[in-house]
Amino acid sequence: xxxxxxxxxxxxxxxxxxxxxxxxxxxxxxxxxxxxxxxxxxxxxxxxxxxxxxxxxxxxxxxxxxxxxxxxxxxxxxxxxxxxxxxxxxxxxxxxxxxxxxxxxxxxxxxxxxxxxxxxxxxxxxxxxxxxxxxxxxxxxxxxxxxxxxxxxxxxxxxxxxxxxxxxxxxxxxxxxxxxxxxxxxxxxxxxxxxxxxxxxxxxxxxxxxxxxxxxxxxxxxxxxxxxxxxxxxxxxxxxxxxxxxxxxxxxxxxxxxxxxxxxxxxxxxxxxxxxxxxxxxxxxxxxxxxxxxxxxxxxxxxxxxxxxxxxxxxxxxxxxxxxxxxxxxxxxxxxxxxxxxxxxxxxxxxxxxxxxxxxxxxxxxxxxxxxxxxxxxxxxxxxxxxxxxxxxxxxxxxxxxxxxxxxxxxxxxxxxxxxxxxxx
Numbered sequence: 001x002x003x004x005x006x007x008x009x010x011x012x013x014x015x016x017x018x019x020x021x022x023x024x025x026x027x028x029x030x031x032x033x034x035x036x037x038x039x040x041x042x043x044x045x046x047x048x049x050x051x052x053x054x055x056x057x058x059x060x061x062x063x064x065x066x067x068x069x070x071x072x073x074x075x076x077x078x079x080x081x082x083x084x085x086x087x088x089x090x091x092x093x094x095x096x097x098x099x100x101x102x103x104x105x106x107x108x109x110x111x112x113x114x115x116x117x118x119x120x121x122x123x124x125x126x127x128x129x130x131x132x133x134x135x136x137x138x139x140x141x142x143x144x145x146x147x148x149x150x151x152x153x154x155x156x157x158x159x160x161x162x163x164x165x166x167x168x169x170x171x172x173x174x175x176x177x178x179x180x181x182x183x184x185x186x187x188x189x190x191x192x193x194x195x196x197x198x199x200x201x202x203x204x205x206x207x208x209x210x211x212x213x214x215x216x217x218x219x220x221x222x223x224x225x226x227x228x229x230x231x232x233x234x235x236x237x238x239x240x241x242x243x244x245x246x247x248x249x250x251x252x253x254x255x256x257x258x259x260x261x262x263x264x265x266x267x268x269x270x271x272x273x274x275x276x277x278x279x280x281x282x283x284x285x286x287x288x289x290x291x292x293x294x295x296x297x298x299x300x301x302x303x304x305x306x307x308x309x310x311x312x313x314x315x316x317x318x319x320x321x322x323x324x325x326x327x328x329x330x331x332x333x334x335x336x337x338x339x340x341x342x343x344x345x346x347x348x349x350x351x352x353x354x355x356x357x358x359x360x361x362x363x364x365x366x367x368x369x370x371x372x373x374x375x376x377x378x379x380x381x382x383x384x385x386x387x388x389x390x391x392x393x394x395x396x397x398x399x400x401x402x403x404x405x406x407x408x409x410x411x412x413x414x415x416x417x418x419x420x421x422x423x424x425x
Contacts, residue, residue, distance in 0.1 A: 112143070112171050116201070120169030123202020124303045137199040137211045139163075139219065140172040145198065148222065155223035158193035160230070162186060162414070165197045165212075167235025167266075168304060172196035175234075180402040182232060182410060190415055192230065201236060202302030206315045209243020213255075216248060220255035229255060230414060231262045234400060235366070236308065238267025243313040245337045256337070263343045263413050265400040266363055269382055270370040271310040271329075273362075311370070333379040343388040343413045345406060346371030347395035363397040388413070 119126060119135045126134035138145035146154070155161070164175050164183050175181050175196060183194030197215075199208050220227065233241045241262055248256045303318070310329045312318050317331045336342045347363035362368055369375070372389055373382025390409045392400075400406050 112173055116171035116174075117169040120201040120302065120304060122302055123200040124204070125202070127200060127203065135171075135198060135200040137197070137208065137215060139215065140196045140198050141194070143173045146195075148218070151219060152222045154193070154195075155219070155227055159223070159226055160192050160228050161195055161219075161223075162192040162230045162232060163195050163197060163216075165231060165233040165237030165241050166199075166201075167237050168201045168308070170201070170234075172198040175401060177398065177402040180407070182401070182407055185407060186411065186414065189411065192414070197237075199240070200304075202304045204303040204315075204318060205236070205239045205307045205312050206243050206247075206317070208240045208304075209313065210247050212240055212244035213248035213251065213253060216244060216255040217251075217253040220253070220258055225258075227258055229259045231259065232265065232410065232414075233262065233267060234265045235267060235397065236304065238262075238264040238269070239307070239311060239313050242334065242336070245340070246314065246334060249337075257339070259337070259340050260418055261341045261343065261414060262337065263345065263410055264371070265345050265406070265410075266347055266366050266371050266397050267344070268308055268366045268370045269311050269344075269373040270375055270380065272308045272366055272370070331380070336373070336382050336384070341388070341418060342382075342384060343390075344372050344382075344384045345390050345392065345400065345409060347392045347397065347400055347406075349394065349396055351394045363395060363400070365397040 115133055116135065118133060123134065125131075136145075139151060140146065141154075162183060164172070166172060166174060173196075175183060181194075183192075183196065186192045187194055197212065199211070201208075216229070220229075231241050241264075245256055245259065245262075307318060310317075310331055312331060313334055314332055321330070346366070346368045348361055348368055349364055350361045360367070362371070368391060372391075373384055375381045392403065392405055392409075395403055395406070
């Protein structure tokens with residue numbers, strides 16, 4: 001009961017901290033809208049002043065984000081900010097004192113699902129603010145994070161480790177869906193030892209990639225040279241895995257040499273249409289001085305989500321410029337790991353065989369071509385071998401976690417003999 005109370009207290013503190021930050025953001029939005037209405041009052045009223053005010057529209061719009069309302073309105077907004085700031089200082093002090101008492105293990109699946117969804121949407125903000133709800137990357141089993149001693153003991157007995165890397169807004173426990181868990185069944189039928197990654201999906205993909213590379217380096221050190229790693233990655237998890245391999249190789253870590261296979265399940269290698277649509281909403285809101293204050297609401301979404309627009313995996317893909325700007329695909333080309341057997345499983349909600357329709361519908365979140373790494377620009381085409389691709393029909397994005405047909409293909413990919421490490425051009 002004590003642990004449950006501490007978890008509940010941690011949730012309340014985290015939600016309180018997030019609420020304070022939200023109040024500050026909404027206050028800015030409300031003030032911006034208020035100032036916009038005041039600035040364009042003549043235009044709304046019409047009459048002789050309309051022409052003069054219309055000429056000032058562009059200048060007022062440019063200054064909108066830099067100006068504060070004055071008089072009574074300004075006093076109200078300043079008061080809200082001051083109260084909010086002092087409340088925040090009080091909670092921050094309390095959080096600092098109680099953070100060490102918040103238990104993070106043995107979380108219930110329901111609580112974990114809510115926290116992981118919150119991290120996917122606002123995870124970068126949670127981490128920046130030091131919020132106790134921010135998820136720390138860890139290797140897990142049975143919903144519990146494993147420490148170094150436990151990992152050493154695990155690898156002392158098991159030499160074939162299958163790492164499962166979840167997608168956006170999810171967590172390690174959600175690999176179990178509708179009574180099925182790919183990892184548990186693979187352990188029974190193929191003898192793999194499943195290990196599940198838990199991470200903050202709201203961070204940039206490359207930030208998670210670097211962190212995973214470091215964890216894998218530590219994990220490799222816990223075992224011997226005969227330890228073999230396999231990765232099964234769902235959705236965003238595939239981008240994080242590719243990023244981790246890149247940074248692990250660049251830093252001369254040993255584990256990339258121990259990695260045998262990666263199976264991608266519905267990974268948006270070239271982005272997801274929904275995030276590109278969200279970017280257009282930003283542009284539309286910003287184009288009108290009356291709606292521009294509300295564009296900040298659309299810009300609340302995390303770095304992890306905006307990385308899904310085109311499938312960013314490297315720091316250079318996002319480090320320059322505004323991540324909400326309509327800048328087009330700025331990625332650097334990154335091929336699949338050259339010494340690892342890579343497989344792609346895609347899905348379409350359609351039962352038809354028309355390629356155009358299948359690709360357009362995709363699995364509801366990721367198009368078929370994106371999941372299979374296909375791109376019109378040869379620099380970005382990932383060139384999965386034909387016998388290492390599979391398309392499931394009548395399946396949604398989440399069905400990739402529990403569909404019997406998907407599991408059968410996943411199993412066949414993992415049990416087939418390893419190649420002689422053919423180099424992918």
